[in-house]
Amino acid sequence: MPSIRAPATKKATTLTVAVKCRPLAEKERGRDIVRVIDHKKVLVLDPDLSKDYLERIQNRTKEKKYSFDYAFGPDSTNLDVYTKSISSVISGVVQGLNATVFAYGSTGSGKTYTMAGTKDDPGLMVLSLHRIFDLIQREKSSDEFEVTCSYLEVYNEVIYDLLEKSSGHLELREDPEQGITVAGLRCIKVHSADKILELLNLGNSRRKTESTEANVTSSRSHAVLEIIVKRKQKNKYRNQVMRGKLALVDLAGSERASETNNGGQKLRDGANINRSLLALANCINALGNQHKKGLAYVPYRNSKLTRILKDGLSGNSQTVMVASISPADSQYHHTVNTLKYADRAKEIKTHIQKNIGTIDTHVSDYQRMIDSLQIEVCRLKKELAEKESQLSIKPAEKAVDDELSWLNTLSHETSENVQERINLQKALYELEETNLRNRTELQHLDDAIAKQQVALKQHTYYMAIEKDGSAVEALRARRQVILDNIRDNDEAGVNYQKEIESNEKHRCQLQDMIEEAISNNGNKTYLRILSQYRLLGMANTELQFEMAMRDQVIHNQREMVRNMWDLLMGLGLDERRILDLAAKKGITIEDWTMKPHLGLSTIKRSSELAFGRSSLSGYFPGMGLSYSRQSCVFERCQDSGSRSMLKEGDEPTHAFCREEHHSSYFVVSHDHSPSAYMNTRKSSEHWVGGRSNLCFSSPDKHPQDLRKSCPEMRIHSSPYSESCISASALTAANFGKQYMDGWNSTLRQEMFNGPHAVTSSGQGRMVNHGATARCLFGYNRPLEQGSGIVNSSFIVPSTECSNPPEFSNMSPFAPATTVSFGSRNSSPNAKEDEKVGFLDRRRVFWLSHSVVNTRNVASSVVVHIVMIKTV
Numbered sequence: 001m002p003s004i005r006a007p008a009t010k011k012a013t014t015l016t017v018a019v020k021c022r023p024l025a026e027k028e029r030g031r032d033i034v035r036v037i038d039h040k041k042v043l044v045l046d047p048d049l050s051k052d053y054l055e056r057i058q059n060r061t062k063e064k065k066y067s068f069d070y071a072f073g074p075d076s077t078n079l080d081v082y083t084k085s086i087s088s089v090i091s092g093v094v095q096g097l098n099a100t101v102f103a104y105g106s107t108g109s110g111k112t113y114t115m116a117g118t119k120d121d122p123g124l125m126v127l128s129l130h131r132i133f134d135l136i137q138r139e140k141s142s143d144e145f146e147v148t149c150s151y152l153e154v155y156n157e158v159i160y161d162l163l164e165k166s167s168g169h170l171e172l173r174e175d176p177e178q179g180i181t182v183a184g185l186r187c188i189k190v191h192s193a194d195k196i197l198e199l200l201n202l203g204n205s206r207r208k209t210e211s212t213e214a215n216v217t218s219s220r221s222h223a224v225l226e227i228i229v230k231r232k233q234k235n236k237y238r239n240q241v242m243r244g245k246l247a248l249v250d251l252a253g254s255e256r257a258s259e260t261n262n263g264g265q266k267l268r269d270g271a272n273i274n275r276s277l278l279a280l281a282n283c284i285n286a287l288g289n290q291h292k293k294g295l296a297y298v299p300y301r302n303s304k305l306t307r308i309l310k311d312g313l314s315g316n317s318q319t320v321m322v323a324s325i326s327p328a329d330s331q332y333h334h335t336v337n338t339l340k341y342a343d344r345a346k347e348i349k350t351h352i353q354k355n356i357g358t359i360d361t362h363v364s365d366y367q368r369m370i371d372s373l374q375i376e377v378c379r380l381k382k383e384l385a386e387k388e389s390q391l392s393i394k395p396a397e398k399a400v401d402d403e404l405s406w407l408n409t410l411s412h413e414t415s416e417n418v419q420e421r422i423n424l425q426k427a428l429y430e431l432e433e434t435n436l437r438n439r440t441e442l443q444h445l446d447d448a449i450a451k452q453q454v455a456l457k458q459h460t461y462y463m464a465i466e467k468d469g470s471a472v473e474a475l476r477a478r479r480q481v482i483l484d485n486i487r488d489n490d491e492a493g494v495n496y497q498k499e500i501e502s503n504e505k506h507r508c509q510l511q512d513m514i515e516e517a518i519s520n521n522g523n524k525t526y527l528r529i530l531s532q533y534r535l536l537g538m539a540n541t542e543l544q545f546e547m548a549m550r551d552q553v554i555h556n557q558r559e560m561v562r563n564m565w566d567l568l569m570g571l572g573l574d575e576r577r578i579l580d581l582a583a584k585k586g587i588t589i590e591d592w593t594m595k596p597h598l599g600l601s602t603i604k605r606s607s608e609l610a611f612g613r614s615s616l617s618g619y620f621p622g623m624g625l626s627y628s629r630q631s632c633v634f635e636r637c638q639d640s641g642s643r644s645m646l647k648e649g650d651e652p653t654h655a656f657c658r659e660e661h662h663s664s665y666f667v668v669s670h671d672h673s674p675s676a677y678m679n680t681r682k683s684s685e686h687w688v689g690g691r692s693n694l695c696f697s698s699p700d701k702h703p704q705d706l707r708k709s710c711p712e713m714r715i716h717s718s719p720y721s722e723s724c725i726s727a728s729a730l731t732a733a734n735f736g737k738q739y740m741d742g743w744n745s746t747l748r749q750e751m752f753n754g755p756h757a758v759t760s761s762g763q764g765r766m767v768n769h770g771a772t773a774r775c776l777f778g779y780n781r782p783l784e785q786g787s788g789i790v791n792s793s794f795i796v797p798s799t800e801c802s803n804p805p806e807f808s809n810m811s812p813f814a815p816a817t818t819v820s821f822g823s824r825n826s827s828p829n830a831k832e833d834e835k836v837g838f839l840d841r842r843r844v845f846w847l848s849h850s851v852v853n854t855r856n857v858a859s860s861v862v863v864h865i866v867m868i869k870t871v
């Protein structure tokens with residue numbers, strides 16, 4: 001089977017938006033406030049009947065009017081919707097085009113009715129499937145067809161296969177050729193529409209639905225039915241395969257807790273539904289903005305739903321959004337909200353292209369494409385002319401714009417500004433995350449290349465050399481790709497920074513406008529509220545951002561646990577035995593399936609268990625052990641230190657701890673100069689106490705400076721920091737012996753349990769000829785004979801430590817990530833190794849040791865252990 005690649009020709013098209021208003025239900029005793037005019041316009045009346053004529057003509061009512069590609073009133077059937085707005089899109093699927101149809105609206109507005117329908121009024125899914133098979137039937141004599149179907153649901157951010165009896169949860173994968181795919185999703189070959197409908201019914205019976213006060217059969221999940229039609233021509237283009245894909249999506253509906261009267265699990269489901277729909281709305285907003293602002297960031301990654309719909313929203317797909325609304329006056333806010341997003345969705349552009357096999361595309365195909373493109377160009381020209389004529393009327397309209405519309409614009413812009421800021425910061429965060437991963441991979445690649453080169457030198461057989469040589473080439477090629485990615489991401493990051501700056505500028509302008517209007521005695525109360533809203537919006541930005549990052553951390557942890565389970569299972573170990581063993585040792589582990597639909601409290605509990613209890617809790621009471629590569633990353637070589645503190649010729653060795661979330665404080669640095677020093681910062685923009693000014697030098701200086709500048713941070717210096725030890729009296733072993741007792745008796749509990757930020761840092765150095773040796777800290781385990789140092793800061797003369805001890809042997813933090821940076825000192829003898837890890841969600845440890853051999857300093861090993869606790 002040849003790989004399916006689309007030819008280069010792309011056709012830009014906009015999302016088709018159809019609005020469908022359902023009839024007023026009998027039990028809804030309210031008023032019908034929706035009017036559909038000319039099959040295109042929707043008028044939503046003010047639900048407040050008491051507004052008088054004057055208010056209405058002064059535009060003081062909440063009446064709203066929108067215009068769409070199609071609008072259907074309560075008397076329209078699903079067939080009407082299908083025939084006018086969907087059928088042409090469906091025909092394209094048999095021609096190798098992709099199509100997406102999704103129903104959007106609040107709970108009880110009629111989405112499922114529209115998509116699935118009833119026996120008397122079959123829904124869009126049913127009608128589309130019949131159409132596909134009718135077309136196939138017609139062209140069966142000339143072409144071969146293969147139709148497959150899958151059906152999934154996204155429930156509480158977890159994907160399930162609706163065609164599997166008891167589906168586990170499925171993961172999304174990004175495939176370079178096919179885009180987002182769902183790994184392990186069952187695809188069933190079907191030969192008739194009836195077969196798919198049978199599967200659809202089966203899937204629907206498995207779909208999560210609940211009875212709520214707003215809708216007796218409320219869908220609690222988003223369902224995606226996907227049909228893939230492969231077409232192979234029998235005669236002329238025997239090797240050509242076209243592949244069309246149709247995604248039919250029935251979303252769960254947004255809801256207000258007060259209306260549904262839900263509690264417990266239903267309430268949590270509702271919150272999840274709202275969250276993913278908000279993510280979708282944000283994507284629609286951002287995409288709708290693109291024509292205005294160029295390539296705005298689209299936050300697809302905020303939910304599984306938006307990742308699944310990514311192609312349908314901006315990729316290769318002809319897409320129809322069916323916005324379903326209720327005519328009831330009680331639903332006014334939902335209706336206007338749905339219509340607002342539907343209105344924005346009209347601006348979304350997708351780029352469709354036929355998915356055709358790699359074999360040559362025939363000239364006639366190109367001719368057909370050119371023809372259709374020319375038709376499209378004509379249509380667009382017409383549209384452009386229409387839009388221009390509309391615009392020319394606008395200035396006149398503007399003149400009569402009253403205060404209300406000015407306020408509306410201001411409020412709209414304010415909320416857009418806030419949303420944009422959220423998106424930009426998230427984008428920046430994602431970029432940083434990606435680049436951190438890239439840098440880690442780069443490091444690994446460098447190590448691998450170095451190893452391969454050493455191996456190459458030792459090879460004698462020509463064949464072996466050739467083989468390894470090609471491996472090095474492959475590694476180098478990958479390295480180049482990573483470097484390019486890093487560069488691209490850095491550039492994109494700079495652009496995002498600029499956008500953030502202009503967003504900030506815009507924010508200030510808006511604020512000035514509001515303040516000026518307040519002082520000019522405009523609509524004071526409203527403006528005050530707006531100003532307040534803006535401030536709250538900014539706070540909300542922070543919270544959302546933090547939440548997203550926490551989600552990311554939790555997600556990473558879960559992924560890691562799952563991977564470890566995969567590994568254990570791969571090794572053929574028995575799950576039951578592992579769990580029994582863990583239970584005996586008092587370790588609680590999340591089980592293999594990691595039941596995803598845990599309630600909030602359960603999730604919290606399980607993550608506490610994951611972090612809070614481990615086999616190491618014996619060493620550190622009250623402290624657990626876990627780690628996350630993503631959430632605790634140390635970057636090297638950032639200018640976090642002050643060079644002015646170094647003696648001439650000293651090489652600063654910066655160690656930079658990136659904040660876990662952006663209100664954390666930690667940047668730590670050490671170097672080979674007599675002073676260990678430290679900088680702290682509060683977020684990516686703000687340095688606490690000023691950049692580089694903060695330092696503490698130990699043991700001579702008590703770290704008061706730092707404390708003064710950063711009252712939130714408490715510094716623990718170990719008992720050692722108060723004393724100096726004569727180097728001549730030391731050996732590695734008796735150093736530990738001599739001072740460990742002191743350490744054990746003090747502070748260590750506090751260090752882990754204190755409520756504030758806890759930092760301990762320092763360095764040790766052995767100087768020739770009886771000069772002072774300094775060492776700052778250690779943990780609660782003595783040095784162990786034979787295996788180097790366990791758990792302690794220490795210094796060792798290099799004569800005793802010509803081969804630096806492996807951290808993996810000496811540290812109890814066995815699962816931590818070891819980061820080797822190789823030699824980065826001028827001295828060829830200098831070696832470094834570092835280890836970072838999480839002690840729990842809030843505390844990071846950092847181990848580093850270095851073997852130094854510089855100028856007037858004899859070789860020594862310096863080990864630093866830095867505990868950082870974020871506030």
Ligand SMILES: Nc1ncnc2c1ncn2[C@@H]1O[C@H](COP(=O)(O)OP(=O)(O)OP(=O)(O)O)[C@@H](O)[C@H]1O
Nearest residue numbers: 022106107108109110111112113215218219252253
């Ligand atoms: N066009 C219509 N004609 C008659 N009844 C309709 C129509 N559209 C919806 N209804 C009725 O309205 C109620 C709610 O519809 P439906 O379950 O499709 O809403 P929904 O938007 O899918 O809700 P949820 O998001 O909670 O799943 C159902 O009883 C349905 O039969």
